[in-house]
Each structure stands twice: as C-alpha cells, then as structure tokens.
Amino acid sequence: MHSIQVHAAPDVFEVKVPFENVSTSATNCFVVVDGGEALVVDTGAPTDEGAAVLEAALDELGVDRRRATFFLTHLHLDHAGLVNAVVPAGARVCASEVDFAAVRATRAAAYFEETRRLFEREGLSFTDASGFARYAIEPQLFDPERIDLAFVGEGDELRVGRYVLRVVETPGHTPGHLSLFEPSSGILFGGDHVLFVISPSIALFPDGADGLQAYLDSLDKVRALGCKRLLVSHGEPRDDFAERVDWLAEHHVARLREAAAIVAAEPGLTGEQVIRRIRWNVPHDRWEDISFVQRWCIVTEGIVILDHLADRALVRRELDDQGVWRYAT
Incomplete structure (x- = not known):
C-alpha cells in the first residue's frame, strides 16, 4: 500500500511523497474520502518517483481524479x-x-x-545578493489554464460526501498559506504552518507586510480553532500540538529580543551583521559551511525579524552613504 489511514470519520489517508529537502525527506499529502467523493490535500514535489507514489495511492483508494477536488496549502x-x-x-x-x-x-x-537591491541594502555583497534574489524567483509549477483553478480563502467550504471542511487562512510561511479544518472531528490539515521536525521559515511578503506578525497571529488563530488533531506536511500526525504552537510563538519572540539586544550592544551594524550574530539552529560554526539554501532561509527570516523590529520602532535604521541600512536603538 502507498498510503496509511490516519483518521476515521472522516476517512483520511496519508501519502508520503518522497522529496529530499533541507530537513525533510517527504511531503505528506492527504486524501479524504467519503460517499464516493475525494479531496486531495497537496500533491508533493515534481519527481518521477513522487508522481508514481501519489498515482499508485490514488489508484488504490479508488479516487476518480476527474471528479476529485485538489487543495493546495501553499505553492x-x-x-x-x-x-x-x-x-x-x-x-x-x-x-x-x-x-x-x-x-x-x-x-x-x-x-x-x-530583490537584489533589498539584499544589498542589508549589507550583502553583490554576489550573495544576486544569488539569493535569483533563488527567490518561483517557478510556475502548473498551467492555470489547463485546470479548473478556484481561489479560496477564510471561511470558504469544501464538501466531501457528508463532511464540510473550512478553509482557514494561516499566512506566515507564505503570504497566502492555507489550512483546512473539519469541525466535527477537530482535524486540521496544517500544511507547513506548525511543524515539529523544523521551525517553519517565515516569508518576505511582496507587499512589505509584516510576515512575522502574520505568522504569530496565525498561531493564535489555530489555538482558538478547537483543533484536536494536527495533520502536518512533514513528520507525523500529532494530537499533542498545543505545546508546539506555544513553543513556536515563544521561539520567535525570543529571536526578536535577541536581535534587538545585538543591535543595542553594537549600534551601527548592517542587517547582515546582525543576522550573522543571531544564534541560528544550524550545525555549523562558520557561515561559509552553511548550505546555500539554509543561508537563504536565515537571511530572509533575519530580514523579516529586522523589519518587524523597525516597524514597531524597537530599533531604528538609517541608510549610510553606500545605501546600506545601519541599525541602532
């Protein structure tokens, strides 16, 4: 079998679609089935192996792909x-x-x-800024004209047989990250919003909005849902997730305090210098030994932290004569 049942009433099956990423080896996709109808939550990464696994699981579950609804937590x-x-x-x-x-x-x-200029304003070299800006360009993963693409948001409902699942907007990891809640059972398909294997990265929002505050607000929203079981995209389903939600919120507040303390102790640092001084959870002492992807995640999240502090006047920043932000309190 290419899936395992992780919940009953509604019947939910988990499909581990393989993909080696920074800290994970698969994406958990979920299939909800009832009354001959099916809802597929996420599809996984575009590899031949992944496609074979997901196709086999859908076949085994008797999913008619033409009649099924597919739901993407994020892109x-x-x-x-x-x-x-x-x-x-x-x-x-x-x-x-x-x-x-x-x-x-x-x-x-x-x-x-x-985007390159954004990174350069934080003190990154032209080479690093260019590399990070290039990595930030997202590929077009699917042809929107080929499918029946439906945009959904807070409070929208998806029906599968007898069950109604409600869309919950949980921005932070991406600007439009979505979760899906089934009230009668209390299960939440949380995507990458709350994870145990890693702390989800926070996105730089394209409109300049505060991605970190959006993430913290989304954690509060999940707390208030009445969720009983969390189905995560990486790792295993959890019933004991409330402490993790609290830990993630406290973790980000602690990072904010750490960044503000670094700025107070050494006024005049560039954004990159502040970011490098933060204690990130990576198994390397030297910046150069950290993988490119992890450095990109660290720098983007570091900028999110500095933007949050600056927006709230907890730090101030001024452009120097080279066009680089200098931070102080």
Missing part, C-alpha cells in the same frame, strides 16, 4: 509540484489567490533587480 515546490502530472485537465484545484499572485510577481521583469 511551494514540494506541495504543488505534481499538479501538472497528477491532476487531469479540467479538474478542480483550490488555492490561495494571494500566494498565486505572489509567485507570479517573482517572475516580473523588475523583480530580480528589486
């Missing part, structure tokens, strides 16, 4: 990458319009230069 490669391979033409795919627009914006002509 990262390891979640939406198999839409073209697995979803038939004309089938319904539900996704966030915010994420769709954010991904499309990264392919605009001016995006690379604007």
Whole structure:
C-alpha cells in the first residue's frame, strides 16, 4: 500500500511523497474520502518517483481524479509540484489567490533587480545578493489554464460526501498559506504552518507586510480553532500540538529580543551583521559551511525579524552613504 489511514470519520489517508529537502525527506499529502467523493490535500514535489507514489495511492483508494477536488496549502515546490502530472485537465484545484499572485510577481521583469537591491541594502555583497534574489524567483509549477483553478480563502467550504471542511487562512510561511479544518472531528490539515521536525521559515511578503506578525497571529488563530488533531506536511500526525504552537510563538519572540539586544550592544551594524550574530539552529560554526539554501532561509527570516523590529520602532535604521541600512536603538 502507498498510503496509511490516519483518521476515521472522516476517512483520511496519508501519502508520503518522497522529496529530499533541507530537513525533510517527504511531503505528506492527504486524501479524504467519503460517499464516493475525494479531496486531495497537496500533491508533493515534481519527481518521477513522487508522481508514481501519489498515482499508485490514488489508484488504490479508488479516487476518480476527474471528479476529485485538489487543495493546495501553499505553492511551494514540494506541495504543488505534481499538479501538472497528477491532476487531469479540467479538474478542480483550490488555492490561495494571494500566494498565486505572489509567485507570479517573482517572475516580473523588475523583480530580480528589486530583490537584489533589498539584499544589498542589508549589507550583502553583490554576489550573495544576486544569488539569493535569483533563488527567490518561483517557478510556475502548473498551467492555470489547463485546470479548473478556484481561489479560496477564510471561511470558504469544501464538501466531501457528508463532511464540510473550512478553509482557514494561516499566512506566515507564505503570504497566502492555507489550512483546512473539519469541525466535527477537530482535524486540521496544517500544511507547513506548525511543524515539529523544523521551525517553519517565515516569508518576505511582496507587499512589505509584516510576515512575522502574520505568522504569530496565525498561531493564535489555530489555538482558538478547537483543533484536536494536527495533520502536518512533514513528520507525523500529532494530537499533542498545543505545546508546539506555544513553543513556536515563544521561539520567535525570543529571536526578536535577541536581535534587538545585538543591535543595542553594537549600534551601527548592517542587517547582515546582525543576522550573522543571531544564534541560528544550524550545525555549523562558520557561515561559509552553511548550505546555500539554509543561508537563504536565515537571511530572509533575519530580514523579516529586522523589519518587524523597525516597524514597531524597537530599533531604528538609517541608510549610510553606500545605501546600506545601519541599525541602532
């Protein structure tokens, strides 16, 4: 079997679609079935092996892909990458319009230069800023004209047989990250919003909005849902997730305090210098030994932290004569 049942009433099956990433080896995709209807939550990364696993699981579960509804928690490669391979033409795919627009914006002509300049203003070299800006460009993972793309958001409902699942907006990891809640059982399909294997990265929002505050607010929203079981995209389903939600919130507040203390102790640092002084949870002492992808995650989240502090006047910043932000309290 290519799936395991992780919940009954509604019947939910987990499919581990393989993909080696920074700290994970698979994306958990979920299939909800009832009354001959099916809902597929996420598709996994675009590899031949992943496609074979997901296709086999759907076949074993008797899912008619033409009649099924597909729901994407967000548009990262390891979640939406198999839409073209697995979803038939004309089938319904539900996704966030915010994420769709954010991904499309990264392919605009001016995006690379604007993003490179953003990194350079934080003190990164031209080479590093260019590399990070290039990495931030999101690929088009599927053809929106080929499918029945439906944009969904807070409070929208998806029906599967006797069950109604409610869309919950949980921005932070991406600007338009979505979760899906089934009230009668209390299960939450949380995507990458709350994870145990890693602390989810926080996105730089394209409109300059405070991604960290959005994430903290989303954690508060999950606390208030009445959720009883969390189905995560990486790792195993958890019933004991409330402490993790609290830990994630406290973790980010502690990072804010740490960054503010670094600025207070050494006024005049660039953003990159502040970010490098933060104690990140990576198994390397030297910056150069950290992988490119992890450095990209660290720098982008570090900028999110500094933006949050500056927006709240907890630190101040001024451009020097080289056009680089200098931070002080």
